[in-house]
Amino acid sequence: MNSGFRISFPLLFAMIIIAGLQSCGSGGHKGTTTAAEAAPALPAFILEKGSLSSSIQIPGELIAFQQVDLYAKVSSFVKKLNVDVGSEVKMGQLLAVMEAPELTAQLHGAESRLKSQEAIYVSSKATYDRLLETSKTPGTVSQNDLDISNARQKSDLAQLDAAKAAWREIQDTRNYLEVRAPFSGVISARNVSAGAYVGPAGKGSELPIFTLQEQKRLRLVVSVPEAYTSYLHNHSEVTFKVRSLNNREFKGRVVRLAGALDIMLRSQHTEVDVINNDKILLPGMVAEVVVPLNSTTNNFLVPSSAVLNSTKGIYVVKVQNGKTKWVPITTGGSGEGQTEVFGPLNAGDTLITTVSEEVRDDVSVPAVKLH
Structure with missing residues (x-):
């Protein structure tokens, strides 16, 4: 039994080693295949x-489509104001009435001179007509007297025309005492009260009587940077939002392009017309304008x-x-x-x-x- 044990042990040991080597070789091959199969695509x-x-956002400003400061054209005093801040007015409506006593006096003087010149002309014309009729009888009126009478008549007619022109000038100047609306809109400012002195010079003339704005149609003014000018053309549609109105979105169309770049800002002045019938938008509001950058190629x-x-x-x-x-x-x-x-x-x-x-x-x- 001792001899059999010594013979079996080496054989058994060799078998164990061979089995271990085969196991290791088989495990390594399996690991390589798994890594290759697991490589992600x-x-x-x-x-x-x-x-x-795409699009970009550019800040813009809403301004009145039309705005005018209304001054008095002649030195006068405010007699009556018919409108106030916030009043909606129509074109041609009477806004204020001034008074200037010196103009009334000048008008009366011009009327008197006009009537006097009319009488002089009527007299000289009648004299010429009588001499002309008498001259038809030979030898009664010399040709020289007839020519002198005709010249006087023409001179008096010229003086009458000058008197009429002077009267019309004062009358037109007197019409300046009424201030009327040049277009329909809203009075956005009033700087005087009844009794105030107004005119082209002097105290009270530094500020206008009224400021009138057209607000049912607004201009959205945008300065478009040079890099994006090619994306906007006439009638291009843009959208914009106003933060003060909870970022409500509005639309408009490009109507006016400057056609040149601002030297300082390197941008093009662009205007968008905005319909504002409900007057939700106010002149002076700041808007965020979305400019579409749609490529044409x-x-x-x-x-x-x-x-x-x-x-x-x-x-x-x-x-x-x-x-x-x-x-x-x-x-x-x-x-x-x-x-x-x-x-x-x-x-x-x-x-x-x-x-x-x-x-x-x-x-x-x-x-x-x-x-």
Whole structure:
């Protein structure tokens, strides 16, 4: 029995070692296969052309479509004010009446001179007519007397016309004592009271009597930066919000473009007409204007995450023949998560959706997942 034990032990030990080696070899092969099978597929997409649609927000200001400061044209005193702040007026409506006693006196004087000149002209014309009739009998009136009478008549007629012009001038000046609305709107300011002195010079003339605004139609004034001027044209529709009205959204159309850039701001003065019949919007309000940046051309569009900004340049990563390839590009506009790209690309190329410098150039790609 002792001899049998010595023979069996080495054989048993060798069998144990062989079995252990086989077990290790089998376990290592299994682990390698699992790692290869577990490599995730890279998300990718097929390159296509499209138009970029985005927008920017620019501050703007609402102003009255028409606004005028109404002054007195002659030195006078305010006799009566027919309107006040907030009054809605119609075109031609009488707003205020002034009085100027010296104008009344001047008008009476002009009327007297006019009547006097009319009497002089009537007399000289009658004299000429009588001489003309008498001259038809030969030898009764000399031609010289007839010519002198005719000249006097014409001179008196000229003096009469001058008197009429002087009277009309004073009459027109007197009409300036009435201030009327040049257009329909709302009185937004009143700076005088009854009895105040007003006129083109002197105390009280520094401020206008009234400020009149047309508020049923407003102008939305926007300064569009140079980079975005090509996106707005006449009749382009824009939307805007007013914070003081709980960001309520309004619409309008571009009506007036300056056609030149402001030298200081490098922007184009742009005006949008806004209908405001309910007068919810007020002149002076600040608005956030949304300017659509709709491209009119089709270019290659990629997700912004597909653009690699490295120290060497700007690239997208293309998958070709199972390997990665860094393609140098330049970028255009961007918006809503998309970017315009330009470079040696073709429609139908497969590009990786999300890239970083960890995605090396010219390395094998296990698989891609298109979306």
